[in-house]
Amino acid sequence: MTDCLFCRIVAGELPATVVLDTEHLFAFRDISPQAPTHVIIVPKAHYANAVELAQAAPALTGELIAAAGDVAKQDGIDSYRLVFNTGADAGQTVFHAHLHVIGGKPLGPSGLDLH
Template sequence: MAGEPQDDCLFCKIVARQIPATIVRETETTLAFRDINPQAPTHVLVVPKAHYKNAAELAEAAPALAADVLAETRAVADEEKLESYRTVFNTGSGAGQTVWHAHAHVLGGRGLEWPPG
Protein backbone atom coordinates (compact mmCIF):
# COMPACT_ATOMS: atom_id res chain seq x y z
CA MET A 1 0.00 0.00 0.00
CA ALA A 2 1.35 3.45 -0.90
CA GLY A 3 2.75 5.34 2.03
CA GLU A 4 3.37 2.20 4.11
CA PRO A 5 6.94 0.92 4.71
CA GLN A 6 7.91 -1.93 2.41
CA ASP A 7 9.92 -4.86 3.81
CA ASP A 8 11.98 -5.20 0.63
CA CYS A 9 12.77 -1.48 0.16
CA LEU A 10 16.32 -0.28 0.76
CA PHE A 11 15.25 3.30 1.54
CA CYS A 12 12.47 2.18 3.92
CA LYS A 13 15.17 0.20 5.77
CA ILE A 14 17.42 3.29 5.91
CA VAL A 15 14.51 5.40 7.24
CA ALA A 16 13.87 2.71 9.89
CA ARG A 17 17.62 2.67 10.74
CA GLN A 18 17.88 -1.00 9.82
CA ILE A 19 20.61 -0.16 7.29
CA PRO A 20 23.23 2.48 8.08
CA ALA A 21 23.58 5.66 6.05
CA THR A 22 25.40 8.96 6.44
CA ILE A 23 22.45 11.15 7.36
CA VAL A 24 22.84 14.87 6.73
CA ARG A 25 19.34 16.14 7.55
CA GLU A 26 16.10 14.84 8.96
CA THR A 27 12.65 16.35 9.33
CA GLU A 28 9.38 14.89 10.51
CA THR A 29 8.59 13.78 6.94
CA THR A 30 11.95 13.43 5.15
CA LEU A 31 15.42 11.96 5.49
CA ALA A 32 18.51 13.15 3.59
CA PHE A 33 21.64 11.03 3.34
CA ARG A 34 24.80 10.78 1.23
CA ASP A 35 24.65 8.59 -1.88
CA ILE A 36 26.97 5.57 -1.56
CA ASN A 37 27.94 5.94 -5.24
CA PRO A 38 28.34 9.73 -5.61
CA GLN A 39 28.20 11.22 -9.09
CA ALA A 40 29.44 14.65 -7.92
CA PRO A 41 31.45 15.97 -4.95
CA THR A 42 28.12 16.55 -3.22
CA HIS A 43 25.51 13.86 -3.87
CA VAL A 44 22.75 13.63 -1.29
CA LEU A 45 19.46 11.75 -1.58
CA VAL A 46 16.30 13.22 -0.05
CA VAL A 47 13.55 10.68 0.55
CA PRO A 48 10.08 10.94 2.01
CA LYS A 49 9.82 8.76 5.10
CA ALA A 50 6.58 7.33 3.69
CA HIS A 51 6.98 4.87 0.82
CA TYR A 52 5.90 5.92 -2.67
CA LYS A 53 7.42 4.09 -5.61
CA ASN A 54 8.45 7.16 -7.61
CA ALA A 55 8.10 10.93 -7.88
CA ALA A 56 4.96 10.71 -10.01
CA GLU A 57 3.17 8.51 -7.47
CA LEU A 58 4.35 10.76 -4.63
CA ALA A 59 3.14 13.94 -6.37
CA GLU A 60 -0.27 12.45 -7.13
CA ALA A 61 -0.92 10.78 -3.78
CA ALA A 62 0.78 13.19 -1.39
CA PRO A 63 1.50 16.60 -2.93
CA ALA A 64 2.32 18.23 0.44
CA LEU A 65 4.92 15.51 1.09
CA ALA A 66 6.33 16.03 -2.41
CA ALA A 67 6.70 19.72 -1.53
CA ASP A 68 8.50 18.75 1.70
CA VAL A 69 10.99 16.67 -0.30
CA LEU A 70 11.60 19.53 -2.71
CA ALA A 71 12.02 22.05 0.14
CA GLU A 72 14.57 19.74 1.74
CA THR A 73 16.63 19.68 -1.44
CA ARG A 74 17.07 23.43 -0.99
CA ALA A 75 17.93 23.00 2.70
CA VAL A 76 20.55 20.37 1.82
CA ALA A 77 22.07 22.66 -0.83
CA ASP A 78 22.19 25.52 1.66
CA GLU A 79 23.85 23.40 4.35
CA GLU A 80 26.33 22.02 1.82
CA LYS A 81 27.08 25.63 0.73
CA LEU A 82 26.27 24.92 -2.91
CA GLU A 83 25.92 28.04 -5.05
CA SER A 84 24.63 25.91 -7.92
CA TYR A 85 23.16 22.44 -7.78
CA ARG A 86 20.92 20.05 -9.65
CA THR A 87 17.86 18.31 -8.26
CA VAL A 88 16.97 15.10 -10.09
CA PHE A 89 14.01 12.74 -9.71
CA ASN A 90 14.47 9.59 -11.80
CA THR A 91 11.07 8.02 -12.51
CA GLY A 92 11.14 4.55 -14.06
CA SER A 93 13.93 2.20 -15.01
CA GLY A 94 14.36 3.88 -18.42
CA ALA A 95 15.28 7.08 -16.59
CA GLY A 96 17.76 5.33 -14.30
CA GLN A 97 15.60 4.65 -11.24
CA THR A 98 17.02 1.62 -9.42
CA VAL A 99 15.45 1.97 -5.97
CA TRP A 100 11.64 1.94 -6.06
CA HIS A 101 11.12 4.55 -3.33
CA ALA A 102 10.68 8.16 -4.46
CA HIS A 103 13.84 10.19 -3.95
CA ALA A 104 15.51 13.36 -5.10
CA HIS A 105 19.21 13.56 -5.90
CA VAL A 106 20.95 16.80 -4.88
CA LEU A 107 24.13 17.10 -6.95
CA GLY A 108 26.72 19.86 -6.81
CA GLY A 109 30.28 20.85 -6.19
CA ARG A 110 31.36 20.66 -9.84
CA GLY A 111 30.17 21.88 -13.21
CA LEU A 112 27.02 20.06 -14.29
CA GLU A 113 26.72 20.17 -18.07
CA TRP A 114 23.36 20.04 -19.81
CA PRO A 115 21.95 17.86 -21.13
CA PRO A 116 23.08 15.16 -18.70
CA GLY A 117 23.86 11.58 -19.76
Protein backbone atom coordinates in the same frame (compact mmCIF):
# COMPACT_ATOMS: atom_id res chain seq x y z
CA MET B 1 8.08 -2.11 3.13
CA THR B 2 10.68 -4.47 4.47
CA ASP B 3 12.15 -5.25 1.05
CA CYS B 4 12.66 -1.58 0.08
CA LEU B 5 16.26 -0.40 0.44
CA PHE B 6 15.31 3.18 1.29
CA CYS B 7 12.62 2.12 3.77
CA ARG B 8 15.28 0.04 5.52
CA ILE B 9 17.68 3.02 5.59
CA VAL B 10 14.96 5.27 7.03
CA ALA B 11 14.18 2.62 9.66
CA GLY B 12 17.84 2.53 10.70
CA GLU B 13 18.27 -1.09 9.58
CA LEU B 14 21.02 -0.13 7.12
CA PRO B 15 23.79 2.43 7.64
CA ALA B 16 23.75 5.83 5.97
CA THR B 17 25.49 9.16 6.36
CA VAL B 18 22.49 11.21 7.46
CA VAL B 19 22.25 14.81 6.28
CA LEU B 20 18.68 15.64 7.30
CA ASP B 21 16.04 13.91 9.37
CA THR B 22 12.63 15.56 9.78
CA GLU B 23 9.17 14.32 10.65
CA HIS B 24 8.43 13.43 7.02
CA LEU B 25 11.79 13.34 5.21
CA PHE B 26 15.15 11.62 5.44
CA ALA B 27 18.27 12.64 3.53
CA PHE B 28 21.59 10.85 3.25
CA ARG B 29 24.76 10.92 1.16
CA ASP B 30 24.79 8.75 -1.95
CA ILE B 31 27.21 5.82 -1.62
CA SER B 32 28.31 6.32 -5.22
CA PRO B 33 28.43 10.12 -5.55
CA GLN B 34 28.49 11.77 -8.97
CA ALA B 35 29.68 15.11 -7.53
CA PRO B 36 31.10 16.48 -4.25
CA THR B 37 27.53 16.98 -3.05
CA HIS B 38 25.27 14.06 -3.91
CA VAL B 39 22.49 13.63 -1.39
CA ILE B 40 19.35 11.54 -1.70
CA ILE B 41 16.19 12.86 -0.06
CA VAL B 42 13.30 10.45 0.49
CA PRO B 43 9.89 10.75 2.06
CA LYS B 44 9.73 8.50 5.11
CA ALA B 45 6.45 7.09 3.82
CA HIS B 46 6.85 4.76 0.86
CA TYR B 47 5.79 6.00 -2.58
CA ALA B 48 7.06 4.07 -5.61
CA ASN B 49 8.08 7.11 -7.65
CA ALA B 50 7.84 10.89 -7.96
CA VAL B 51 4.48 10.84 -9.75
CA GLU B 52 2.91 8.60 -7.12
CA LEU B 53 4.28 10.93 -4.44
CA ALA B 54 2.99 14.07 -6.16
CA GLN B 55 -0.47 12.59 -6.71
CA ALA B 56 -0.84 11.25 -3.17
CA ALA B 57 0.93 13.99 -1.21
CA PRO B 58 1.50 17.22 -3.15
CA ALA B 59 2.44 19.17 -0.02
CA LEU B 60 5.06 16.56 0.85
CA THR B 61 6.44 16.87 -2.67
CA GLY B 62 6.93 20.58 -2.10
CA GLU B 63 8.51 19.88 1.28
CA LEU B 64 10.94 17.50 -0.41
CA ILE B 65 12.02 20.13 -2.93
CA ALA B 66 12.33 22.80 -0.25
CA ALA B 67 14.52 20.42 1.77
CA ALA B 68 16.81 20.15 -1.25
CA GLY B 69 17.54 23.85 -0.87
CA ASP B 70 18.34 23.31 2.81
CA VAL B 71 20.73 20.47 1.94
CA ALA B 72 22.48 22.60 -0.68
CA LYS B 73 22.81 25.51 1.75
CA GLN B 74 24.17 23.17 4.44
CA ASP B 75 26.81 21.98 1.94
CA GLY B 76 27.66 25.57 0.97
CA ILE B 77 26.56 25.33 -2.65
CA ASP B 78 24.26 27.67 -4.53
CA SER B 79 24.23 25.89 -7.90
CA TYR B 80 22.95 22.34 -7.98
CA ARG B 81 20.85 19.89 -9.92
CA LEU B 82 17.68 18.19 -8.65
CA VAL B 83 16.85 14.85 -10.26
CA PHE B 84 13.91 12.48 -9.93
CA ASN B 85 14.21 9.25 -11.93
CA THR B 86 10.82 7.67 -12.50
CA GLY B 87 10.75 4.15 -13.91
CA ALA B 88 13.38 1.62 -14.86
CA ASP B 89 13.94 3.07 -18.34
CA ALA B 90 14.80 6.41 -16.71
CA GLY B 91 17.38 4.76 -14.47
CA GLN B 92 15.34 4.29 -11.30
CA THR B 93 16.72 1.25 -9.50
CA VAL B 94 15.22 1.82 -6.03
CA PHE B 95 11.47 2.07 -6.36
CA HIS B 96 10.93 4.47 -3.48
CA ALA B 97 10.47 8.09 -4.56
CA HIS B 98 13.72 9.97 -4.08
CA LEU B 99 15.28 13.24 -5.11
CA HIS B 100 18.97 13.57 -5.91
CA VAL B 101 20.66 16.84 -4.91
CA ILE B 102 23.87 17.10 -6.93
CA GLY B 103 26.40 19.91 -6.99
CA GLY B 104 29.72 21.23 -5.83
CA LYS B 105 31.29 21.14 -9.30
CA PRO B 106 30.28 22.22 -12.82
CA LEU B 107 27.82 19.55 -13.98
CA GLY B 108 27.46 20.30 -17.66
CA PRO B 109 24.29 19.54 -19.60
CA SER B 110 24.10 15.78 -18.90
CA GLY B 111 26.13 12.63 -18.47
CA LEU B 112 25.39 11.74 -14.86
CA ASP B 113 24.70 8.11 -14.02
CA LEU B 114 22.01 8.37 -11.34
CA HIS B 115 20.09 5.48 -9.83
